[in-house]
Amino acid sequence: MGEWSSARVWRSRVYRYRLIAGRCRSCGRAHYPPANACPYCGSRDLDEVELPRVGRLISYSVVYATPFEDRDRSPVVIGLIDLGIARLVAEVVDVKPGDLRVGDRVEAVFRRIAVDGNTGLIVYGIKFRPVRVG
Amino acid sequence: MVYVTGVGLVNVDRHYDKSTRRLAFEASTAALESSMAEGVDFIIVASSISYLHEPQLDLASYIASSMGLRGVRSITVECGEASGLAAVMTAKALIDSGQASRVLVVGVDKLSEYPSWRVYKNLSLLYDTESDAFYSIGLGGIAGLLMRLYMNVYNVDRLTLAYWPALMHQNAKANPYAMLRFAITPEKVLEAQPVAEPLTLLDTFPLGDGAAALVLEGKASRGVLAEIVDVESATGYQSIALSDDPLKIESLEVAYGRLVERTGMGSVDVVELHDSFTITGILILETLRFTERGKAAEAVAQGVFSVGGEGPVVNPSGGLKARGHPIGATGVYQVAEVALQLAGEFPGLKVDGARSGLVVSINAMGSSSYVAYMRAVG
Ligand SMILES: [Zn+2]
DSSP states (O other), X not given: OOOOOHHHHHHTHHXXXXXXXXXXXXXXXXXXXXXXXXXTTOOOOEEEEEOOSEEEEEEEEEEOSOOGGGGGGOSEEEEEEEOSSOEEEEEEOSSOGGGOOXXXXXXXXXXXXXXXXXXXXXXXXXXXXXXXXX | OEEEEEEEEOOOBOOTTOOHHHHHHHHHHHHHHHHTOOOOSEEEEEOSTHHXXXXXXXXXXXXXXXXXXXXXXXXXXXXXBTHHHHHHHHHHHHHHTTSOSEEEEEEEEOSOSSOHHHXXXXXXXXXXXXXXXXXOOTTTHHHHHHHHHHHHHHTOOHHHHTHHHHHHHXXXXXXXXXSOOSOOOHHHHHHSOEEEETEEGGGBOOOOBEEEEEEEESSOOSOOOEEEEEEEEEEOOSSGGGOSOTTSOHHHHHHHHHHHHHHOXXXXXXXXXXOSBHHHHHHHHHHTTSSOTTOHHHHHHTTTXXXXXXXXXXXXXXXXXXXXXXXXXXXXXXXXXXXXXXXXXXXXXXXXXXXXXXXXXEETTTTEEEEEEEEOOO
16 A cells, blocks of 8 residues: 555545445445445445455455565465455455465454554554354 | 657666656657657656656656756646556647647656565555555556456466467567567466466566657658557546456446547557556457457467467567556557557567557556557558
């Protein structure tokens, strides 16, 4: 991620801390994060909906070319996740990349996203981890 | 009508000794000399990552002043990786409207200014910072997961996809402006350092600096290289997660549809397209319907898009992969290369007898797409 001011972090807290998506009253489709208008039909008649916290991994990439501040936890796994009424891209944690499979069930967890090296500001948000079986 | 009357190219490389302004100056001077133009009405500067790498706001005015064009009209265009073709579109609109008769378009960016980890971080800002790029997607996180999706959906193996970078390196060998002028085998792509699995370092562009310039004119009096018939564009979803079909670049489909409708264009002889990653090149070929869905990698491996193949010749320059990809400059390189091909003057791999060409430039995985249709004159 790029540079984030504390005001910007504060503004995004609701959908970053809970999986709040936008839902279009016109076409019925959901999108995450919430936008000012529906990305599908352009309607501005929107409300909010909380997304399911468990979904499936559609695809993923194991990223080695990471920014410096993420080097200690490189490689970072980035997943495309299907939550039923919406999809999103998010980091997948608590797994060895080699153990991950497309189609795996994943669940949302609250984690630290980044620490700003200049200000010490800590940004939190949602990542996903594989659902433990049994 | 807009004609390309001059082009100037700086070889893509690590130009530690040259500033953004110096590179822009060298490309512009070469373009103005090749067109023998006396004075321009506008200078349009296409630049993107320079705002982070050699920070300067209102860049076009400072570039204009530093090259002695005092009093000229200037505009800076920033559309991420598509900045170059967006600048050409802006120039064409000014000429078509009669507000300008001769425009200098110069694209410039530097990727060698900082260590690669910092460049990766800055390049991730080409993606949506409120969704995908909120996470540490680095250089190729989104491209990597699209590549895996493509391999799974169409049952294409990794080696088949490696024929794209091998072809790009082969094409670049003769291009004096290309950064990577050596051949590689498809096998070598798989053995290279992983960047964002399943893609490796050889699936993506080298980090180089460059500048390219064009002189565009409304009247074709002398020394015309080619005609720019039309430029079209469209915006797309902010994230691949919003698309029901992320293996199709929707903004490109819309932009290309508009271009075909406006120009009535048919097949073309030469294409320069945006292969920021192997998978980007493959998805563009399929979105343009040059092959069936899921078949482009195989077609590349069979030589369909090579010189002498059935398809148009794609990226005879070596593409972003091997010519290089100085972000905001790339679209200007592409238009210059196609113009030189159509004039029979390209100094690298030539497409003999090419009469029509297509340029495709997109940002990220299609936050926006730009396309240009070009024709030979005379
Ligand atoms: Zn809607």
